[in-house]
Amino acid sequence: MSDWVAACAAGDIDEEDVMRFDHGGRTFAIYRSPDDEYFATDGLCTHEKVHLADGLVMDDIIECPKHNGRFNYKTGDARGAPVCVNLRTYPVKVDAGKVLVQIG
Amino acid sequence: MPTMPSRRDYSLIGRDAKLAVETGLSAAEWYHTEIPRKQMKELMQRSDGPAIRDTLIWLAALFISGAGGAWFWGTWWCVPFFFVYGVLYGSSTDSRWHECGHGTAFRTQWMNDAVYQVACFMIMRNPVTWRWSHARHHTDTIIVGRDPEISVMRPPDLARAVLGFVGVLDAWHAMSDMLRNAAGNISAAEKTFIPEQEQPKAIRIARIWTAIYAATIALALYTGSFLPLMLVGLPRLYGAWHHVMVGLLQHGGLADNVTDHRLNSRTVYMNPISRFIYWNMNYHIEHHMFPMVPYHALPKLHELIKHDLPAPTPSILAGYREMIPAFLRQLRNEDYFLKRELPPTARPYRQEFHDDAVAAAAE
Numbered sequence: 431m432s433d434w435v436a437a438c439a440a441g442d443i444d445e446e447d448v449m450r451f452d453h454g455g456r457t458f459a460i461y462r463s464p465d466d467e468y469f470a471t472d473g474l475c476t477h478e479k480v481h482l483a484d485g486l487v488m489d490d491i492i493e494c495p496k497h498n499g500r501f502n503y504k505t506g507d508a509r510g511a512p513v514c515v516n517l518r519t520y521p522v523k524v525d526a527g528k529v530l531v532q533i534g
Numbered sequence: 535m536p537t538m539p540s541r542r543d544y545s546l547i548g549r550d551a552k553l554a555v556e557t558g559l560s561a562a563e564w565y566h567t568e569i570p571r572k573q574m575k576e577l578m579q580r581s582d583g584p585a586i587r588d589t590l591i592w593l594a595a596l597f598i599s600g601a602g603g604a605w606f607w608g609t610w611w612c613v614p615f616f617f618v619y620g621v622l623y624g625s626s627t628d629s630r631w632h633e634c635g636h637g638t639a640f641r642t643q644w645m646n647d648a649v650y651q652v653a654c655f656m657i658m659r660n661p662v663t664w665r666w667s668h669a670r671h672h673t674d675t676i677i678v679g680r681d682p683e684i685s686v687m688r689p690p691d692l693a694r695a696v697l698g699f700v701g702v703l704d705a706w707h708a709m710s711d712m713l714r715n716a717a718g719n720i721s722a723a724e725k726t727f728i729p730e731q732e733q734p735k736a737i738r739i740a741r742i743w744t745a746i747y748a749a750t751i752a753l754a755l756y757t758g759s760f761l762p763l764m765l766v767g768l769p770r771l772y773g774a775w776h777h778v779m780v781g782l783l784q785h786g787g788l789a790d791n792v793t794d795h796r797l798n799s800r801t802v803y804m805n806p807i808s809r810f811i812y813w814n815m816n817y818h819i820e821h822h823m824f825p826m827v828p829y830h831a832l833p834k835l836h837e838l839i840k841h842d843l844p845a846p847t848p849s850i851l852a853g854y855r856e857m858i859p860a861f862l863r864q865l866r867n868e869d870y871f872l873k874r875e876l877p878p879t880a881r882p883y884r885q886e887f888h889d890d891a892v893a894a895a896a897e
Binding site: 444447477478479484485486488493495496497498500511512514 | 574575578579580636637638641643662665666669672673729731732824825826
């Protein structure tokens with residue numbers, strides 16, 4: 431079983447926003463939804479490896495800043511061209527004000 | 535005068551394409567002006583309001599001008615109506631296709647998709663093919679062999695550029711591509727940027743369009759009148775001039791094979807009518823640097839980052855006054871380009887762009 435890793439403080443991310451988190455040579459994107467829930471995905475767009483943390487969160491969608499490819503960050507589902515490959519998602523929990531990500 | 539063969543290979547499956555990938559020029563990290571995340575988020579915010587307003591105006595003007603042209607068909611009074619209709623059909627759809635393809639015009643995605651499909655039909659760009667070609671244009675802007683949307687290659691083909699104003703070659707190629715796709719054929723070049731699972735969609739839409747054009751031609755033959763073609767198809771020719779006029783300014787005469795949009799793109803101040811037709815794509819450096827920002831927020835973005843950009847070109851005319859001599863000079867020396875000077879407040883260009891032999895040709 432993989433360890434839970436502290437990514438950031440819960441207050442570090444605004445509602446309906448995203449933040450980059452690098453760990454162990456990998457990069458992730460941590461999201462805070464409009465409903466104040468937290469989610470995590472791989473940090474790079476599956477289309478052309480652009481950091482999603484520079485993109486725009488709208489409801490449950492993250493839009494890539496380079497080509498406007500869209501993913502559902504809760505499920506990782508690609509939502510049409512130019513993205514075709516789903517994002518990998520990771521379990522997240524908030525404990526003592528810290529956002530923890532279970533990195534597999 | 536003998537023409538020197540081009541040293542640039544623009545083929546998407548040619549020598550320079552391979553070289554760009556090998557050297558890392560393709561899919562490179564591009565320069566962008568630093569903007570605090572909070573401000574960037576505000577600029578990126580989507581809204582349906584401005585695009586709904588502009589689309590209603592656009593559709594109403596299309597309907598009125600088209601109806602006026604049809605009503606006065608056979609008299610000289612139809613000319614001003616078709617002049618307006620042509621620009622709305624054959625030019626403003628260039629920007630509607632573009633902005634809705636990015637998904638930034640409307641907040642609601644189905645609205646982007648609906649306007650995108652209509653605009654693609656009018657501008658004669660397969661919505662699948664061009665979505666992918668434009669993604670490549672943003673990844674590899676004016677990278678020789680990688681960018682499928684370089685409108686003026688070097689040395690420039692001026693006859694082709696001039697013919698673009700009446701859409702003849704564009705429409706010819708569009709129709710040829712449509713029929714080829716409708717026959718189930720995706721070209722080798724198209725396969726370099728359209729994923730395999732998307733290719734059947736390109737074929738399906740080409741078949742639908744072929745049926746629409748066939749029906750229009752059949753109606754024209756049945757009625758013995760050009761009028762159906764004046765309303766569907768031909769406006770892509772007689773109304774193309776505006777989108778070509780503003781489109782050539784986007785990158786014409788500027789650097790190629792660089793990874794800084796300040797060097798290869800042009801921001802031009804324009805009159806409000808052209809900006810409505812063009813949906814603010816005259817802020818072209820800003821658009822390429824931050825494609826997430828909707829068209830209606832580009833003037834605000836421009837104000838925010840202009841300290842870091844070359845001075846904007848003050849007018850369309852000024853753009854042509856610098857671009858045409860550059861094209862003529864490129865006929866003799868294809869390495870020549872217009873090098874953009876930055877204001878003292880800007881972060882400098884990466885030095886390697888100034889040190890190589892190609893940059894030495896700039897003035």
